[in-house]
Amino acid sequence: MQELVQEDVIVRVEGLTTDLVRHGGSVRVIDGVSYEVARGETLGIVGESGSGKTISALSLLGLLPPQMRVVAGSARLEGEELIGASPRRLRELRGAAIGMIFQDPLSSLNPSKTIGWQVAEPLRIHQRLGAAAARQRALELLELVGIPSPKERLNDYPHQLSGGMRQRIMIAIALACGPKLIVADEPTTALDVTIQAQILGLLGELQDRLGTAMLLVTHDLGVIAGRTDRVLVMYAGRVVEAAPTRTLFSAMRHPYTQALLASIPVIGIDRSVPLPAIPGTPPPLGGAGVGCAFAPRCPRADERCRQEMPPLAVSAGHAVACWHPVDGPVRRTRLEVATSLAAVPRAMEPLVELVGLRKEFEIHSNVTRRHLGTVHAVAGVDLVIGRGETVGLVGESGCGKTTLGRMVVGLERPTGGELRIGGVDVVRLRGSERRSFHRRIQLMFQDPFASLDPRMRIASALAEPLRVQGLDRGEERLAGLLERVGLAREALWRYPHEFSGGQRQRIGLARALTLDPELIVADEPVSALDVSIRSQILNLMRETQRERGLSYLVISHDLSVVSYLADRIGVMYLGRLVEVGPTAAVIASPAHPYTRGLLRSVPLPDPERESAKRRLGAVIEGELPSALRPPTGCAFHQRCPFRVARCEVEAPEARTLDDGRVVACHRVDDVLAEPWSLEDVGQMASALRA
Template identity: 45%
Template sequence: MSVATITERPREDQSKAASVLLDVQNLHVHFETSRGRVRAVEDLSYNVKRGEVVAVVGESGSGKSVSALSIMRLLSPLTGRIPKGRIEFEGRNLLDLTNEQMREVRGRDISMIFQEPMTSLNPILTIGLQIMEPLKIHLKMSDEEAHARAVELLTLVGIPDPAGRLDQYPHQFSGGMRQRVMIAIGLACNPKLIIADEPTTALDVTIQAQILELMKDLSRKLNIALIVITHNLGVVARYADRVIVMYAGRLVEEGNAENVFHHPRHPYSMGLLRSVPRLDRPRGARLETIEGLPPNLARMPTGCRFAPRCPFKIDICSTEPPLLPTDTGGLSRCHRQKEIAAGTISWSAAEGSVQKTEIKTGTPILSVRNLVKHFAVGSTLGTSGVVRAVQDVNLEIFAGETLGLVGESGCGKTTVGRLILRLENPTSGEIHFEGTDLASADAATMKAIRRKIQVIFQDPYSSLNPRMTVGQIISEPLKVYNLVKGKRGALERVEELLAQVGLRPEMASRYPHQLSGGQRQRVGIARALAMEPSFIVCDEAVSALDVSIQGQIINLLEDLQHRLGLAYLFIAHDLAVVRHISMRVVVMYFGRVMEVSERDALYDEPLHPYTKILLDAAPIPDPTIEKSRAPRLIKGELPSHMAPPTGCVFNTRCPIATEECRTVVPPLEEKRPGHFAACIKV
């Protein structure tokens, strides 16, 4: 058997497709902190069958990731403990295994794809070494076999020039590409169970579709079971067989995907579903959200934990509800589930008018002209070249406008944002902000301008100082620019900003590592808002947030925009979110602009083949719709940034490309009033 070939498991394993692989029973997980005992998971029970895809959903801090880390036995030995419960994998209780026995299970039989690839990848080791390590340890491959398998894995997850990129380091990859590397490591040894903690958070829709189709295909071929922890309900609708909904450390609903989506039996599940922006529906005035915040796990309320945020609470909700079977064959932890089933209470989306796009005019606050950025790169093999990250980009943003910037990972979106922020110097081109050319501005000019231009970074962990508390992180720029008076003024402003982004005041005393991924992202947003800027670059600002908090943050950004006249460059891969928040949209591919249009025109009648593929690949949070759609996978070869194709950069993957497309670089032309596309076939 070639090491570059995925083969099916022996028939005796195939015959066990319906048997239980993982059985979690009455799991309790506690953390001992200076503020008391945090009951992160309580009385959690569920099982996963061979070849089954189980999605675990819920807000940040609900216990999803902690339960996964418990299965992997990766809880901190200093603060985390499991006082009660069993975790049986193939009949063995993982909690009874020695550390050495558990190390043999990890990576070989159970693998985990973590939420934050930059903190999971070793920054001083090459990508190749990190992929090859489990292959050598668990599968006893030689260097040559492991290298060949590593190349195959990078090819599977859609990384161009895989052989050359094995010699690069994590910081030389974009956020989306680092996530793909983590997925490649997780798939390396063909494990029996993959736990994927937000596996597609940093991925664009086309790669997301490819990765999830690959994982689903492996699940079918090899009987690999998948536990997918995610806040992307479109992904859940497309791929999950069963759904587990968690809230405040408890399982509140469980059932097959179609029943949970179409017939939820818990108010929290109903609230999550109504919070999601959808591509198949017109944009409403505001996103629906679940008001309030999850409870403090160190001071849990009595009775139903969702009651403080539930619009249907009654007196009986002051007592703890049991987890009982529902009429749909699932489970629900709600006193009023029978009334929900009867339809006497419902949490319908509030009616509101469809919001039309408001086109801004006048003098743009930001104008980018002929922007070019090239990076010189090399490798340990002695090869070198130039990456043309941004090629001849033009865009304008007006005061009070949100410009959406979308495209696949590595297309140059983040680089454009960094150039505007002057975190990178352009190779050529102009960047005018309020009349000042940032490309040639000196340090003193940039210091004054930086207060007006802020950024919300994609990776909240690497952008926050791990040695500073949240309060210190947010107050530091306030003190540098003398925006507050004294410690009391700084404390009050920090608490106000934390409240704006949905965090409690006590979070100010915590360090970044003590927060969940979504909470860290909210701290980054609070820090950006602290400077009272006029323009914010939002680089995947809500990608790490669960749907209810995402809705709150988007509504907050829109409220601030209306109140303060803020302008946003909203870089994202979630096309539904971009449709909701943006007024105009720019589509990029391989460093070039493919299409620019007013939001509704672009989503309703896209002109460029690449835009059509992006929209087609985006999942819709409805299992009935998703199960009836064929997989929307982009075809063709992903080119290398070191050797881009001649002519149109999209010609290697375009379904309508001709010979002319391989020789002519199409200009960005106005095909309809206000609608621009770079395609000679349109």
């Protein structure tokens, strides 16, 4: 790779090798990783779960789990060796010279300490500031990272803040002592797309202002495309490709990099074509064996690939480890989304009908039991799902989409309104009649591991709903379910922990299919999965729908996923549907400002278009207001670029447009009059063919 000027290099890693020590020996989890990060530069490390990207960062920081150890290599911070440094010296460097932004801010912050105390802690430890001076500096840091009302937030605790606010606090702590290097490990994975865009923008602004080097660890190629200068692609503990970001995306050479990019669903994709998917799963830690670790999943692999490890060869600053390199990304053809595609969908028999559906939660003080108010989680939703149709619900966390889905499957009882399935008012059903009816509706959970009992074999997990309903639960029936989702019969006798995340989600789909339902509510069905496994599950869901005539209600904050699966999209904001319409219409010409903001916030796996989008600036500022104290008038007016005085005092009525969409906005005509196309968000629609 291209050598950086010596005085500009902040961190230089050479031949970093880490082993996992087990009884009777050890296995290699990081194998000879080398890279450099210069002042003001961002290096991205990308790969699937288990590729070694996080372990390589933790090796650098001396934060490895007890069973892992660095056995070879060097890591120097401005010339000072970190590998082998004493624990005391590493503690001095962490927080002072190296800042860390962790993936989950809630579990990384101390729930028993105030925000002010935690932001001031590194200042007291590393800069020996007194309490008053450290608190004043903490206030300045909160202002720097854009925390509203920072003085009041100093006395808050982590649970009182939203996810985006907590991540801003983590950034403030990482920057407290003016570090030379920031290591950001999946800093936006747990955040909504709008907050993710704000956090990434904030990191970029602060880095430009402070000249800090950054190591960005992520599985999201959209984040990598827009926020890095150079990229390392890791697989099975090794670097398989490394290049400047624009070079990597335009002229990638490794089949794994090409497959990762191709498997990403993009907004406007040709839904008639299955997503390209990488077959199989990554090898376990230390289980790559001889030869190229990617060979079992690579369409170009031959006998040489299976027997001989390719070296990391460097040419003109572009490094690749492959015997049969590819020539750039999969060619994508544009799919022009014209107004004609935005027609009202064909008439279909209604399966689910929601009329004025409401759900309210009464909030009381844990100490005094005093009534604090009412949360209107779902505030009068009207929606129809047809037989064989997929409807997608999108919106930020807290908008009410999951609560709505839980009411549909019967896990929450509506406060008001009507919920009819197949013409039956399910709210009125009781006892065995209700239990029997709910055979027709099943749920796919977000976390496939947490939704399976770790003490039950898969056969028992699949048989349980059959037993409850008094149906046949013979082995042949259960094996047939697993075969339908691509798993072998022997999986029946294994436990959930013996499967990968993608395999567990296949089991989750099989369990949802056990009772032959008419409707499956899929709540964030792929958000916990790597992008390569995600495409396998999305293809499987589409295939299953075609075979069985299923209806889906897909709940997600990821517009790319929803636009691929859904025939129609419903956009929720603070308990209300603000736009509902055919997917093509919503994408081609979004009629609500919030929908436009969501589309523009989606990270793009294209450096050119992501850079162009960044120049437009953030389109949705701030965060979702409290549902306990919602704004008057239009709930979105505080964040809306189209707002006028009327929006602050008068809630908009739903209006049906000529193309069949229903939109709740006072200024819908002005929104539609503003130029818009897929190119505004930099999305390239695809017709990908194997």
